[in-house]
Amino acid sequence: MILSCSNISKAFGSTEIIRHASFHIEDHEKAAIVGINGAGKSTLLKIIIGELAADEGEVVISKGKTLGYLAQHQELGGDRSIFDEVLEVKRPLIEMEAKIRRLELDMKHASGDELENMLSVYSRLSHEFELQNGYAYQSEVTGVLKGLGFTEEEFTKPVSALSGGQKTRVSLGKLLLTKPDIILLDEPTNHLDMNSIAWLEGYLTNYDGSVIIVAHDRYFLDRVVTKIIEMDSGNLAVYQGNYTAYSEKRAMIRDAKMKAYLNQQQEIRHQEEVIAKLKSFNREKSIKRAESREKMLDKIEVLEKPAEVNDEMRIRLEPNIISGNDVLTVRDLSKAFGPNHLFNHVDFDIKRGERVAIIGGNGTGKTTILKILNNLLPADTGEIRLGSKVHIGYYDQEHQVLHMEKTLFNELSDTYPNMNNTQIRNILAAFLFTGDDVFKRVKDLSGGERGRVSLAKLMLSEANFLILDEPTNHLDITSKEILEDALNSYTGTVLYVSHDRYFINKTATRILDLTGHTLVNYIGNYDYYLEKKELMTELYASDPSGNQENGAEAGASQTPEGSEVKQDWKAFKEEQARIRKRQNDLKKTEDEIHQLETRDGEIDGLLTREEVFTDVSRLMELNKEKEEIQTRLEELYEIWETLAE
Template sequence: MILACQNISKTFGTTQILQSVSFHVNEREKAAIVGINGAGKSTLLKIIMGELSPDEGEIILSKGSTIGYLSQHQNLSSDHTLHEEMLTVKQDIINLDMQIRALELDMKNAEGDRLNQLLSTYTRLMHDFETQNGYAYQSEVTGILKGLGFSEEDFSKKVNTLSGGQKTRIALGKLLLSKPDIILLDEPTNHLDLVSIAWLETFLLNYNGAVIVVAHDRYFLDKVVSKVIELDHTKATTFEGNYSAYVDKKAMVQNALLKQYLNQQKEIKHQEEVIAKLRSFNREKSIKRAESREKLLNKIERVDKPTEHTQMHFSLEPRVISGNDVLSITGLSKSYGNLKLFSDLSFDIKRGEKVAIIGNNGTGKTTILKIINGLVAADAGEIKLGSKVQIGFYDQEHQVLDPDKTLFDELQDTYPHLDNTTIRNILAAFLFTEDDVFKRIKDISGGERGRVSLAKLMLSEANLLILDEPTNHLDIVSKEILENALNHYSGTVLYVSHDRYFINKTATRIMDLTEQTLLNYIGNYDYYLEKKPEIELAYLGKSKDNQSVSTANKTGAFGFPATTLSSIASPDLGSDTDSISDNKLTWQQQKEEQARQRKRKSDLKKTEDEIHLIETRNEEIDLLLTKEEIYTDVSKLIELNNEKKENEARLEELLEQWELLAGEE
């Protein structure tokens, strides 16, 4: 064990964020911390780093262990170049190298004891240099920079001239280069393209230290982690396995808890009915039995109902069905000055397709979407929309939102035909309630702006959705809701995303923007990974023989069918037979149980009827015993008293029998 969190609690104001959170991480273990936005993931990382103090609990770090942290937001400021900034991490080795070079010069002119002394120092420093892998530090720096998506031309750029995302990548590179025993990463994939994310996955999998990562990238978590720590309603639960294993186990746990809760509620209701029935018999012994049962019922440790998070609810449905040909693009080109993004792109999109455009950062993916939407002018090319096509656009920068408007006004001004109640209901479906609807767009978070944009998208009733990074700023639960909405959407979708899990769940086709052109894959992301080497080889082969490859870029030119005959598995007759047998057995057991319950209910009713008859007869006897002609007749008096004694004995038997039958439910 290299790190342990023991009973960590943290409150901000009156809001409890973490309560008695405990877990541990072993050496070289890769763990994820997951939870909805606001669950306390980043807070927990800051407590581990000592940037925040817990209200209760302690962080235990293995003696002598080093720890490094990449926060979500970096404010890196430096006059260094990228390469120089990375080298600051290796300053100790650089200093050691300089000492060794200086010693080499000194030894040229030294003699005798002085030389021996210098040689001894030289040997010791060389050993330290080799131990610290000094010969490889330059290649390490280059490898990490290239892995994080920087070209050699970028190495000489000043850090202060970089974008926020690029600075975050430099901060990540410095952290990886420093090789602490524990790495804490808060959303490390946010500013990485798909190639860089894949590189980071491999780096972390092979990393000799422990890693704790907070990320909404589910594909990344599946690849990297072997433990998931879930923060939910201030508590922590640990699940062994990757993200997909966590999802499965979480569902099993939730189902088991819900079943346990429902079973207990059913038993409580049953016991309450038994108690009420025993009291209704209005006999001293039945009342005592009722009181005894009530005491036992009050001592039961009640199972809490499993908590569920409030989720946004929405569906997408086009108002008008488009023609089969939705979008046709021919000869599309775009450059910014000397920077050529792409040239002579051509592709078609048909009704019902869910098409993802992927590619490295800066290749022009978002530009393609903006050109289609008329927000950016193309240098060349033709864009044709099909019959009855209506576009709904979601942009990652949310420029379709007016920052000075309230959420309510944003929807009302866009859709003036909607009444106030409808607008409030729509916003409530996206988790904006009460006074939240009167907040200004500029005052809400990126995730909240994303939800407002999704609300507008839903109301648009468009039949062609064009989405630019729709999962940015969404937590995992919200991503899954969006995936479900898109998978049930009967219209057409064209989107740009670096969320591989999202692509895998929603895409029916992938277009990879690479080397200024598009490669087409008829399938989801897993299919893309499988066919990528084959298709790129086909593309590169064609590019060698024929310099113009744009004519081959129409839909399907480099695509392969997503399914083959080999993927159609033959039926497993043995397992089917077992299944049929099991079903028969289950059916037979169900029939026997149904018959048992019918008999129990019948016996219960007969018992209750007999109890009622005897109690009615006892009431008649009590009335008879008050009459003079009875209590003056000794033989009649004895006869009635004997009958009542027999009735009381029988009632005791019947009450026990009734209680036994009632308890068998």
């Protein structure tokens, strides 16, 4: 055990944020802290690192172990370049290297005992330098910066000129390179594109130390963590497994609690009815029985009703008019900012009922496409045609559709003047704004709160074509699940930009990958995209013309031209099928081996018991079973070796 939190409590004023929370982290363990916004996740991290004092309880870190912490927002400054800022983490190695070089020069002019002493120091330093990977520290810095999405051209940029998101990435790079025993990360994926998130997943999964993450990226949590620490209404619960396992267990526990609550309520009602009936008999014996039952009823510890799942926020999106089948047609779309060409000659169509996700790296132009579609930016070339009866509802991540000086109440009442005060308050309440919250100014809201106001306006718009730019930014997991359900039941058409892979996987019916200055089309969700990505990028994104009708399609009727490409495509599909079958056979073999080895161990334990080894027939029976297990295991080991090869 490397970290232990025991009986931690924390309150701000009369609001109790954390109540008697206890958990521990093992060496090399990867854990996530989850909960709705405001549950106290960041507060708990700050208590662990000592930035905040707990009202009660203690945090114990194993002796000699180091902590590294990345907050959500970073304040980096100075004139150092990105590369030099991150390289500063390696200052001890840089100084050691300088000392080694000085010794090399000094040894040329030394002799006798002085030379012997210098050689001894030189040997020790060189050995230490090699142990700390000193000969590769510059390439290590380069690898981390590239992994976090910086290009080599950006390495020379001064830190003072960076955006908040870029500064967070620089700070994350510095933290990873310091290699503390315990890394604590608060929303590390917020400013990363998909490629960088995938890189960080691999880095943290293979990280030699322990990791504690606060994140709302469920795909990321599924791949990195093996323990979930849930914070809910001040209480803390620990679940083993990744996010999906936690979600399933939590649902099962909640169902069991709800069943117990309903059964108890039914029993209470039954007893109350019996008591009332006995009293109605108006006989001394009956009244005594009724009083006895009342005493029993008073002693019952009444169970609290479990909170409804996803009852915090209510979204119902529904168009007021059905559009034509052709919702959007885009032809020959191009956009550049100076010498930076984002995309060239892009064509794509959107049909009614589709939910299309645009994905791609940071800076490729995804948001730019949405802004062009909403007339917020001009295209350099191209034609955009909306279909019959198409009405757009737009959600932008910068919330430019909101008026910063207005109150929430006025924001809705001015946009929808036909709504009365009660209707406006009800809508805002559905998005968690109650009481005097409705008179807050938009400029005073957090990013997540502004997102909820934008969603409220979107819901009221009754649009039949929703264009959404990063709709899940600043939303907690519960709110994301609510939005997923709303979009999946929406009968209109959706086009959105997102880097939330779990959200894309749940909602998208088609993916447009903006890569190589063009759109590559995948007819499926994110899992399908991952399966086909390598092949499709190789086939299409490298096309210098960048001119594919409707984008390059995966899984569509437009089969790639040329017999060689067709054969490659067929061979690729066949190889994928072979790999899946081999993986399934391997897993079945491993499962059977595990079961038999477990049973073999159980038999060994039984054979040591007196009641077994003195019972001849039982002894023979177990020995026979053990022989059969050994024979089968020999067969399975050979099968496993063949499959594994």
